[in-house]
Amino acid sequence: MNNTTKRWVFDMTVWTSAVLVTLVLLMHEAAAESRRPPVTNEKWQAECGSCHLAYPPQLLPASSWRRIMSELDRHFGTNASLDAASAAGIGAFLESNAARGKRAAIDSGTLRITDAPWFRREHHEVAAPVWQGASVRTPANCGACHTTAERGDFSERSARIPR
Amino acid sequence: MTKSVLEFLLAGSLGLAGLSASAVTPAEFQQNFDAAARASAPEFAGFSAQRGRQFFSSTHGNNWSCASCHTQNPMGPGRHAKTGKDIAPLSPVANPQRFADAAKADKWFSRNCNDVLGRPCTAQEKGDVLAYLMSLGK
Numbered sequence: 001m002n003n004t005t006k007r008w009v010f011d012m013t014v015w016t017s018a019v020l021v022t023l024v025l026l027m028h029e030a031a032a033e034s035r036r037p038p039v040t041n042e043k044w045q046a047e048c049g050s051c052h053l054a055y056p057p058q059l060l061p062a063s064s065w066r067r068i069m070s071e072l073d074r075h076f077g078t079n080a081s082l083d084a085a086s087a088a089g090i091g092a093f094l095e096s097n098a099a100r101g102k103r104a105a106i107d108s109g110t111l112r113i114t115d116a117p118w119f120r121r122e123h124h125e126v127a128a129p130v131w132q133g134a135s136v137r138t139p140a141n142c143g144a145c146h147t148t149a150e151r152g153d154f155s156e157r158s159a160r161i162p163r
Numbered sequence: 164m165t166k167s168v169l170e171f172l173l174a175g176s177l178g179l180a181g182l183s184a185s186a187v188t189p190a191e192f193q194q195n196f197d198a199a200a201r202a203s204a205p206e207f208a209g210f211s212a213q214r215g216r217q218f219f220s221s222t223h224g225n226n227w228s229c230a231s232c233h234t235q236n237p238m239g240p241g242r243h244a245k246t247g248k249d250i251a252p253l254s255p256v257a258n259p260q261r262f263a264d265a266a267k268a269d270k271w272f273s274r275n276c277n278d279v280l281g282r283p284c285t286a287q288e289k290g291d292v293l294a295y296l297m298s299l300g301k
Contacts, residue, residue: 050248051243051246051248052243052246052248053246053248076245077245078274078277078278079274079277079278080274135247136247137247138245138246138247140246140247141246141247141248143248144247
């Protein structure tokens, strides 16, 4: 190999590597929101998780959690008030692990996870009768299809849509 | 040395006191309701499992009864009427974790009475329901 060829091989290797690394970083960024490892908190699990799945903090932006925690006395039709210490602890956990990036950019007027554009997009293939089925009843019942939702795992491979 | 032993004993007894303030048995709960019912109504004549069953399975002006989520068989599992979440059996006969923590039971009575009746339950009502739940399976 002469010097020019060596130089060409070297340049191509550097450029190809740079392009590959950039691609991987971009893909990582796009998938980051769904790949964030599940976080947990004992109080959150006990209090939020007694009436419904303890919805993971990253499903709503911090501003929505702040509003939810400040209106617990009017929580989707029920009074779910907590003692001040529990509310403060859970609120801090929710806000510090809240949605970031695209998912955070939802209409701040809605507090329902199921109204968020990303939620609708990711569930567009689920037909209307499935939502109303006896074992599902409401889109808020994540565990009806997401068999590992309690562990914070909403991956498609663990989802089973009841027929 | 003596000081650290004393501190240890003191911490231990405080820990026990904290535990006993919250850990209870269903029968101890019933005594509290009994005392409260006597204090608020001179005509109080004890609790009734039969009245508790009636109260538990009826609506009280709102859409829900206790049975809407806990079902007509509180020995078995229930299901949240709105969210679909599974609920462990309510009767302490079937589930020893029920009525074993005072703060927890008080919290749920206050929440659920608000949902079902739109007001706090009286000591008579709570005592009747607990009498019903304790009478099951016997």
